[in-house]
Amino acid sequence: MSIGNSPEDERPFADVSEEARPSIGRALQQARIAAGLTVDDISTATRVRIAIVHAIEADDFAPCGGDVYARGHIRTLAKAVHLDPEPLIARYDAERGGRPAPTPAAPLFEAERIRPERRGPNWTAAMVAAIVVVIGFVGFTMVKGGDDGGKAQVAEGATPTTGTSASPSARATKKPADPKPDPTDSAIAAAPRDKVTVQVSAPDGRSWISAKDHNGRLLFDGLLEQGDTKTFQDNSKIDLVLGDAGAIRLHVNGKEIQDDFRPGAVERLTYTKGDPEVG
Structure with a gap:
């Protein structure tokens, strides 16, 4: 009979750190x-x-x-x-077997191809020359008016300074001022019609959001803090997932989405070109 440790005593101790x-x-x-x-x-x-x-x-x-x-x-x-x-x-x-490799994020806007520089006309020099011509014409007119005995020379198209009213033909040539565009119309016009543009903002809270393009590439995946704004653009489609839709304000193609999202609700949305539609 041998004296010593039994085989059970020689087994390695179990690592209990993971269990604890x-x-x-x-x-x-x-x-x-x-x-x-x-x-x-x-x-x-x-x-x-x-x-x-x-x-x-x-x-x-x-x-x-x-x-x-x-x-x-x-x-x-x-x-x-x-x-x-x-x-x-x-x-x-x-x-769960490890996190999958992230898909490279698509750029926010498509980068324009670098084109060779084209030398166009020197517009600065042309504008300077035009200004010099105008100043010379005005000076010549003033000098000519003094030589003719102080008779006022009225330039063509200018309003006379005398007390008489302007002729009907002169009044007819005046063009009405262009109306100022409505701010909403300007925002819509700024969005390209051949693309879909989605702006996501969190004015009153924060929310986790995810955005993908029409190819399924991930544009953004993270937390949108209060006051932050993200803008996404694609040729045909933007897929959104809102972790807390009630804290989010959406503008699609320059128009605000008026859906009544509930606080804490998870929403999956799809927007395309043209009038905004909830997918």
């Missing part, structure tokens, strides 16, 4: 309780619905609607309870 570490939902719940906040308090502060907060704290991310929305909710809830969101998101990605 709380899950994502448990970590958020513990931080919320430590901060003295209720689920209603967190829902009001973050505009994440109460049902979703309960589900995340129970490690059920299905109600979030996908990994993109789940990451956004985890980040928002972690910040609300003063918790660093990056370790939680990294753990979420690790438990």
Whole structure:
């Protein structure tokens, strides 16, 4: 009979650090309780619905609607309870096989191709020459008027300075002033008609938003803070996802969207060229 440790005693100790570490939902719940906040308090502060907060704290991310929305909710809830969101998101990605490689973001506006510089007419020199000609003509007219015994010379098309009223023909040549364009019309005219332009702003709160072009490329994925504005443009279509549609104001092709979005509601919208339509 040998004296020594049995084979069971020589087995390596199990790493209990991973088991001791709380899950994502448990970590958020513990931080919320430590901060003295209720689920209603967190829902009001973050505009994440109460049902979703309960589900995340129970490690059920299905109600979030996908990994993109789940990451956004985890980040928002972690910040609300003063918790660093990056370790939680990294753990979420690790438990689901890693985060997919991000798609390069498309530029906000299509870059124009660099064209060779074309030397056009020197308009500056032409304008200077025209001004010199006008000044010379006015000076010549004044000098000629003095030589003729002080008779006033009325330039063609000018209004006479005498007390007599202007002739009907002179009054007929006056063109009425162009009406000033309405600010709304100007905003619509500024949006290109051959593209779809979507402006997203958060005047009264903050919301997570996601925007994609017609090819499905990701233009933006993140939190829109209060007072921030983002503008997206594409040749044919913009797909939007609003984490809190009630905090968002939309302008599509220069027109404000008047839909009655509820606070905390997640909205998926699609806009195309022409009159704005909710997809």
